[in-house]
Amino acid sequence: MIEDESKADSHSQDSEHPPTRISSHRITALSLKRSASPSFEDQNSRKRFKDSEEPMDIQCKEDVGLESKLADDIAQELECGCCSELLYKPVMVSPCQHIFCGSCCLLWIRNGGTTCPACRAISKTASPSRPLQLVLDALLRNAPHKARTERERAQADEIYTSGSTMRFPSPREISPEPNVNISAEYARPCPHCSPNNVYGWSCPSPIPDPAIDLERAWRLDDGLPTGHAQCGNCETFLALRAPSTTRCDFCQTYFCGVGVPARCSAAPIPLQQPQGYTDVGDLIQSSDVYECFNSNTVEVEIMLDYITAQGLSPRHIYRDIVKHILEQPRQFRPLIELELFVVSHMGPSVDSDSSTSPHKICRSCACEILIWGLKDWWIRERKKGLLEDSIMNRQDCPEGSGCAMQSEFGLFNYGLLTLVFLLISLL
Ligand SMILES: [Zn+2]
Ligand SMILES: [Zn+2]
Ligand SMILES: [Zn+2]
Ligand SMILES: [Zn+2]
Ligand SMILES: [Zn+2]
Ligand SMILES: [Zn+2]
Numbered sequence: 001m002i003e004d005e006s007k008a009d010s011h012s013q014d015s016e017h018p019p020t021r022i023s024s025h026r027i028t029a030l031s032l033k034r035s036a037s038p039s040f041e042d043q044n045s046r047k048r049f050k051d052s053e054e055p056m057d058i059q060c061k062e063d064v065g066l067e068s069k070l071a072d073d074i075a076q077e078l079e080c081g082c083c084s085e086l087l088y089k090p091v092m093v094s095p096c097q098h099i100f101c102g103s104c105c106l107l108w109i110r111n112g113g114t115t116c117p118a119c120r121a122i123s124k125t126a127s128p129s130r131p132l133q134l135v136l137d138a139l140l141r142n143a144p145h146k147a148r149t150e151r152e153r154a155q156a157d158e159i160y161t162s163g164s165t166m167r168f169p170s171p172r173e174i175s176p177e178p179n180v181n182i183s184a185e186y187a188r189p190c191p192h193c194s195p196n197n198v199y200g201w202s203c204p205s206p207i208p209d210p211a212i213d214l215e216r217a218w219r220l221d222d223g224l225p226t227g228h229a230q231c232g233n234c235e236t237f238l239a240l241r242a243p244s245t246t247r248c249d250f251c252q253t254y255f256c257g258v259g260v261p262a263r264c265s266a267a268p269i270p271l272q273q274p275q276g277y278t279d280v281g282d283l284i285q286s287s288d289v290y291e292c293f294n295s296n297t298v299e300v301e302i303m304l305d306y307i308t309a310q311g312l313s314p315r316h317i318y319r320d321i322v323k324h325i326l327e328q329p330r331q332f333r334p335l336i337e338l339e340l341f342v343v344s345h346m347g348p349s350v351d352s353d354s355s356t357s358p359h360k361i362c363r364s365c366a367c368e369i370l371i372w373g374l375k376d377w378w379i380r381e382r383k384k385g386l387l388e389d390s391i392m393n394r395q396d397c398p399e400g401s402g403c404a405m406q407s408e409f410g411l412f413n414y415g416l417l418t419l420v421f422l423l424i425s426l427l
Helices: 003-008 024-036 055-077 102-110 130-142 152-160 177-185 280-284 287-292 298-311 313-325 333-337 364-382 409-427
Strands: 090-094 099-101 126-129 228-230 237-239
Touching: 055 313, 090 130, 099 102, 102 126, 102 152, 126 333, 280 298, 280 313, 287 298, 287 364, 298 364, 313 364, 333 364
Parallel strands: none
Antiparallel strands: 090 099, 090 126, 228 237
């Protein structure tokens, strides 16, 4: 194991620092990192790792790769400014033209929003956008896996179905002067508090609405209202026993499941999406990733190239890591002992019985696990033998992670050098 550790800390020994020889796969990571022009992604850049395909196959794979990259690009542009997921039944705010899911925008207005959720500009209306919907439809025809889950769509449909225009209340309509203090001092009812709510379940001990019954309103100074906690994502109150409420078994945070359904929830451990890591681009931009490799940028770039070439997503890696943890005799206990998960105080604390194993996890705890396990995942992945021999046969620096050269190997310098060599090789 110790030997393997040093392997992951290794860097090019046969080529001195800085490198004099560029392997073709480097180009992809470079163009990805700097969003260089697509022309960098030419034939040889696709010839990576064990490449035994015929030239025809390479061409085909490349087309598929470009198509999915285009789909990724478009999907990124069509992200909702509220939930950061692919738009669903999009609306466009006027006049700033920011775009959101209809349900996200309507919830924002219902929660007292009087401005655009993204730029906070005074806004009058948000209207359904037919051109956007057409682009979305085209995207989903070509990349159906990008669609929001059926559950998310159903939840959004409960909030906003019609293609109707919604109006932002003017700031004065929503918060008359005297109410400003009230909302800071008293708890607001949760979505389930009203007996006639749309969610089909109502609170046994509802929070009195301070706007209606100030006498019985719950003062925030008195702690959490009976039977309620705060959502770890949207921070509104939630009912502990509502069917939509979930709790992370690691940080004990509660989630409402209503505000932004995909984000306001703890999910079964293998199904969660690590917060902030949607695609390989997020790994490339994360300083945490470089940090957990002791800033060994060479090894990180080999890994990122590999992840790109294998079409792996951070979620996939997270799932691999979880699977590996579950195969260990003590499972998640070592991670809990490391105090990797910060226990929340936004809800009643739960006696953590060490004999029961955790089932649900929130997005931020999933992110902790991903970063914690990434380096060991890579060590295991290297053993699968999918890397080029030239990389596998490199010798470890005898100094391992203690080698001073590896942190001097700044990402920027390295990228620049690669670019220079690339230009030379093209001439
Ligand atoms: Zn949204
Ligand atoms: Zn805006
Ligand atoms: Zn309630
Ligand atoms: Zn929430
Ligand atoms: Zn958590
Ligand atoms: Zn060295």
